[in-house]
Amino acid sequence: MTEEELKQFKAALSITTVAMDLGLPVVRGRCRCFFPTRHAHGDRTPSVSFSEERGTFRCWVCDDVRGDVISLVQFVKNCSFLEALNWLKETYGFLLRGAKPQSQNRISTTNSASASTMPNRAPASNVSPEQSAALVAKTAVRDAALEYRSPEPAKELVSEDERKKIILSFLKMLSPVDKTPAAAYLARRRIYKPIWDKMLLRTITDYGALNNKLKETYDLEVLKYVGLFSEKGNLRYYKHPLFFPYLDTKRRSFYFQARAIDSTVVPKELNLRGTVPFPYNVSALDERPGWVYLCEGVVDTLTFLGQRIAAIGIPGVRSFKTEWLPLFKNKSVVLCLDKDEAGRSGTEYLQTVFANANIRTVVLGDGVDQFGKLSMKEGEDINDWFGGKK
Numbered sequence: 001m002t003e004e005e006l007k008q009f010k011a012a013l014s015i016t017t018v019a020m021d022l023g024l025p026v027v028r029g030r031c032r033c034f035f036p037t038r039h040a041h042g043d044r045t046p047s048v049s050f051s052e053e054r055g056t057f058r059c060w061v062c063d064d065v066r067g068d069v070i071s072l073v074q075f076v077k078n079c080s081f082l083e084a085l086n087w088l089k090e091t092y093g094f095l096l097r098g099a100k101p102q103s104q105n106r107i108s109t110t111n112s113a114s115a116s117t118m119p120n121r122a123p124a125s126n127v128s129p130e131q132s133a134a135l136v137a138k139t140a141v142r143d144a145a146l147e148y149r150s151p152e153p154a155k156e157l158v159s160e161d162e163r164k165k166i167i168l169s170f171l172k173m174l175s176p177v178d179k180t181p182a183a184a185y186l187a188r189r190r191i192y193k194p195i196w197d198k199m200l201l202r203t204i205t206d207y208g209a210l211n212n213k214l215k216e217t218y219d220l221e222v223l224k225y226v227g228l229f230s231e232k233g234n235l236r237y238y239k240h241p242l243f244f245p246y247l248d249t250k251r252r253s254f255y256f257q258a259r260a261i262d263s264t265v266v267p268k269e270l271n272l273r274g275t276v277p278f279p280y281n282v283s284a285l286d287e288r289p290g291w292v293y294l295c296e297g298v299v300d301t302l303t304f305l306g307q308r309i310a311a312i313g314i315p316g317v318r319s320f321k322t323e324w325l326p327l328f329k330n331k332s333v334v335l336c337l338d339k340d341e342a343g344r345s346g347t348e349y350l351q352t353v354f355a356n357a358n359i360r361t362v363v364l365g366d367g368v369d370q371f372g373k374l375s376m377k378e379g380e381d382i383n384d385w386f387g388g389k390k
Helices: 003-012 015-021 069-077 081-091 129-149 160-173 181-188 193-198 207-217 220-225 298-306 322-328 341-356
Strands: 048-051 056-059 066-068 242-247 253-259 269-271 290-296 311-314 331-336 361-363
Touching (some): 003 081, 003 341, 015 056, 056 069, 066 069, 069 081, 160 207, 160 220, 160 253, 207 220, 290 341
Parallel strands (some): 290 311, 290 331, 331 361
Antiparallel strands (some): 048 056, 253 269
């Protein structure tokens, strides 16, 4: 496997799915730490979070508990990088380039027995004291993971229905973007009021008041649990005041992405914790025959919608899930990812995924722009292409 193939394979994996297949009780994108004794109250409020966008995990208390999807497998199964990669290839081989399509039920069918650790190896007689110490430390990690998996999963603080009600209530507390700094930001990007209203865009106008109102309305541990508040006990979106609700087919939103409007803020997007439920503007996938434009990001999707072009968005190629493929029934797809190396890699990956599902794809501009005058320039995205200003 080449470095590029490894990169694409990792991008295709859902780290939350992998964690659950390893036997970790993930709830709302979080689980308890492997080392509960390091935490107050045994990490009663789960401190390990998973980022689907980045494909990483981390404990917000233990600095050494973090990594990517391969690191997660190494951590839980106490194995080498190569052994972890082989396990991933065996479990999710259908995502590899050139692999034959397989039943998607293959995902999330690994039981807890398959998450057992690799057999212990007797240390070689010529290992150094440092290597022996490392082996002992590694074994301790393995034992802690086994101890961690044995209890019952962390208790849900609120039901799924209650969580959805809290998210809906939060979004209703936000303000329309009209006559706010968020409106000026969107206008610079050539995204205007008809689209703001259609997609129910919202913004924070008084962070302090909203922060206090939420604390007065809900228990702090519940606000942390549903992903609205940080471990420090405050609303997470201080630097990300513009909100893009992910509307379902009934125009309800139980998930959203927040956006920074200050170009110096990194990261520029901050998603609600948990997995992305479906592509942005999923109502465009209406099962009627036709084309749909698949964009990398919400802003590009809104740009196309402003041009009355049917478009959907994904936060990044890493966030595309194979279980979304049935949503594309009767659709052909125009791939409109950013004009950069990551975008080209993602386009190639998505072409493979859709081809395996017998869904037709074309790349924006292919075959109609012989001289490159109509195509995006290197480094541009769709919004840049339509004249948006960052």
